[in-house]
Amino acid sequence: MSDFPKFVEFREEGPREGFQIESKTYPIEQRIELIDMLSDTGLKRIQVGSFVSPRYVPQMADTGELFQRIKRKPGVKYTSLWLNEKGFRKALTAHEVDIDPRLLFYPSEAFAQANNNCSSAEMRERQREWVRLYKEAGYTVDAAYVMTAFGCNLEGPIPQERVLENFRFVLRLCEEEQIPVPILVIADTMGWGNPEAVKRMVGALRELAPGARIGMHLHDTRGLGIANIHAALSMGVDMFESSVAGLGGCPFAGHGNARAAGNVCTEDAVFLCHELGIETGIDLDKLIAAAVKAEEIIGAPLMGRVMHSGGLDKFRKAK
Amino acid sequence: MSDFPKFVEFREEGPREGFQIESKTYPIEQRIELIDMLSDTGLKRIQVGSFVSPRYVPQMADTGELFQRIKRKPGVKYTSLWLNEKGFRKALTAHEVDIDPRLLFYPSEAFAQANNNCSSAEMRERQREWVRLYKEAGYTVDAAYVMTAFGCNLEGPIPQERVLENFRFVLRLCEEEQIPVPILVIADTMGWGNPEAVKRMVGALRELAPGARIGMHLHDTRGLGIANIHAALSMGVDMFESSVAGLGGCPFAGHGNARAAGNVCTEDAVFLCHELGIETGIDLDKLIAAAVKAEEIIGAPLMGRVMHSGGLDKFRKAK
Numbered sequence: 001m002s003d004f005p006k007f008v009e010f011r012e013e014g015p016r017e018g019f020q021i022e023s024k025t026y027p028i029e030q031r032i033e034l035i036d037m038l039s040d041t042g043l044k045r046i047q048v049g050s051f052v053s054p055r056y057v058p059q060m061a062d063t064g065e066l067f068q069r070i071k072r073k074p075g076v077k078y079t080s081l082w083l084n085e086k087g088f089r090k091a092l093t094a095h096e097v098d099i100d101p102r103l104l105f106y107p108s109e110a111f112a113q114a115n116n117n118c119s120s121a122e123m124r125e126r127q128r129e130w131v132r133l134y135k136e137a138g139y140t141v142d143a144a145y146v147m148t149a150f151g152c153n154l155e156g157p158i159p160q161e162r163v164l165e166n167f168r169f170v171l172r173l174c175e176e177e178q179i180p181v182p183i184l185v186i187a188d189t190m191g192w193g194n195p196e197a198v199k200r201m202v203g204a205l206r207e208l209a210p211g212a213r214i215g216m217h218l219h220d221t222r223g224l225g226i227a228n229i230h231a232a233l234s235m236g237v238d239m240f241e242s243s244v245a246g247l248g249g250c251p252f253a254g255h256g257n258a259r260a261a262g263n264v265c266t267e268d269a270v271f272l273c274h275e276l277g278i279e280t281g282i283d284l285d286k287l288i289a290a291a292v293k294a295e296e297i298i299g300a301p302l303m304g305r306v307m308h309s310g311g312l313d314k315f316r317k318a319k
Numbered sequence: 320m321s322d323f324p325k326f327v328e329f330r331e332e333g334p335r336e337g338f339q340i341e342s343k344t345y346p347i348e349q350r351i352e353l354i355d356m357l358s359d360t361g362l363k364r365i366q367v368g369s370f371v372s373p374r375y376v377p378q379m380a381d382t383g384e385l386f387q388r389i390k391r392k393p394g395v396k397y398t399s400l401w402l403n404e405k406g407f408r409k410a411l412t413a414h415e416v417d418i419d420p421r422l423l424f425y426p427s428e429a430f431a432q433a434n435n436n437c438s439s440a441e442m443r444e445r446q447r448e449w450v451r452l453y454k455e456a457g458y459t460v461d462a463a464y465v466m467t468a469f470g471c472n473l474e475g476p477i478p479q480e481r482v483l484e485n486f487r488f489v490l491r492l493c494e495e496e497q498i499p500v501p502i503l504v505i506a507d508t509m510g511w512g513n514p515e516a517v518k519r520m521v522g523a524l525r526e527l528a529p530g531a532r533i534g535m536h537l538h539d540t541r542g543l544g545i546a547n548i549h550a551a552l553s554m555g556v557d558m559f560e561s562s563v564a565g566l567g568g569c570p571f572a573g574h575g576n577a578r579a580a581g582n583v584c585t586e587d588a589v590f591l592c593h594e595l596g597i598e599t600g601i602d603l604d605k606l607i608a609a610a611v612k613a614e615e616i617i618g619a620p621l622m623g624r625v626m627h628s629g630g631l632d633k634f635r636k637a638k
Binding site (some may be wrong): 303 | 515550
């Protein structure tokens with residue numbers, strides 16, 4: 001039988017994910033306005049931007065300024081992405097970045113090579129160095145991600161055992177380094193997962209790490225994002241990364257680089273939770289307002305559903 | 320545990336649902352082209368148009384001509400919608416319409432009044448007349464629909480018992496009229512369902528009618544369409560009505576009447592089935608091509624996901 005959690009945490013990635021993928025740069029004032037609206041929804045963690053090379057990702061060149069100018073809500077963490085030590089140092093010295101140290105694992109050899117120019121095993125070893133880097137800076141690891149956990153466009157299907165092998169490494173590493181086990185995040189980076197595969201993966205990971213907290217990073221590339229969240233919820237997963245309005249994907253032909261859907265849509269997932277009686281701490285109406293604002297900024301239809309239809313509360317109250 | 324069917328039938332409603340909702344009329348040649356493409360996908364039933372008053376739905380005024388001009392594929396049924404006896408008579412006399420007699424039930428009093436100017440109980444009694452009308456014309460009932468089975472914007476949540484009451488009436492009616500029990504279709508007309516409610520409803524209906532075939536008509540209004548299909552599949556439901564590309568809903572601001580999603584998207588649902596190892600008899604790539612054609616005709620982004628990303632077979636074969 002299902003084992004739904006009572007409370008689910010959503011970590012919002014829209015402000016980074018959404019604008020990073022676009023070929024144009026949006027005015028910083030608009031991005032500040034969106035982040036400020038998100039701060040007011042009840043979300044407890046918002047990824048504001050990334051500290052990456054402005055040569056490769058010019059859209060994120062002003063992440064430092066963003067951190068200075070957003071209105072901070074007490075209790076909300078404002079986080080950022082980095083991909084190398086230089087980026088991490090930038091995050092450390094930028095204005096009030098909430099550091100959430102991450103480890104990244106690549107069970108796909110082809111993706112490890114393409115992204116990091118190393119093998120899957122070398123990528124694992126590199127995470128040791130990250131643990132020490134984080135330690136030196138006074139942090140412990142918040143989350144360990146295994147990417148392309150169900151399949152990889154470059155490599156094909158990823159056998160479950162290769163995913164588990166990486167999580168096993170995480171557990172060993174934590175023991176060796178005497179640090180607490182971080183949230184174990186199954187990332188469906190390229191949208192290969194389906195609800196039954198999700199259940200099998202979460203089940204196997206629970207067996208491997210009975211006490212650990214499990215999170216998921218899901219993409220809606222092929223329309224199964226919400227079904228995958230439902231499957232994960234039924235296995236007790238209580239942390240999801242998602243994007244308001246489905247920011248990061250866009251169906252609008254010729255707009256930006258992306259016609260396909262990206263991250264699973266935050267407000268659709270929140271709606272699902274509320275319908276199932278699972279608390280999120282989030283005000284759906286405020287989140288919908290933020291999604292509508294995101295669509296207004298992008299200037300093209302975004303992928304979210306509930307943002308275009310509204311929730312059900314108004315109809316329930318009407319009666 | 321789940322009880323997935325081996326084969327699932329999809330009944331395509333896009334050509335009617337999609338163009339009926341639009342405020343403009345699309346050239347008949349384009350609609351013929353789309354239907355002909357759909358005929359070639361492996362779909363076994365395509366709803367071509369509706370025989371309704373051209374005064375109220377001018378977009379469907381040429382349904383008769385459509386039936387004359389489409390290229391028929393052997394084994395495919397080309398059906399139509401009608402809402403009253405006049406429409407039914409038109410369907411009977413039009414060129415080679417595959418008649419699929421339907422009964423409609425309205426557990427929502429408010430919706431029964433709004434749509435049919437009668438009570439829910441009166442609407443039930445009217446279905447008796449339909450059974451006789453169909454009999455006279457030489458047909459038996461193909462499917463019995465209970466509309467707004469999870470909730471209604473006009474009335475609020477619909478208690479399960481009121482849905483079952485209507486299906487109970489169907490079973491009694493079939494006994495009295497000595498006709499076979501039709502497919503029992505749970506219709507989430509306004510997108511109120513969630514996966515757990517779907518499971519409860521299908522479970523209760525199975526108990527009520529153990530031998531009957533159960534189908535679902537699902538809307539993706541709030542993003543739960545595919546999750547609801549997965550839930551229904553896990554309860555053995557093996558017939559779904561859906562729309563290619565999600566035709567009938569459109570996120571494009573200012574386009575047509577509808578910003579919200581409509582019917583659940585056929586190719587996304589077919590993709591789900593194939594990923595779960597469930598056969599559909601449908602060629603996903605051909606269906607995606609039809610979805611892309613639909614988007615081209617509408618001239619605005621449609622709601623489908625897989626149509627914008629493609630399936631996974633090409634990546635599997637690549638390896």
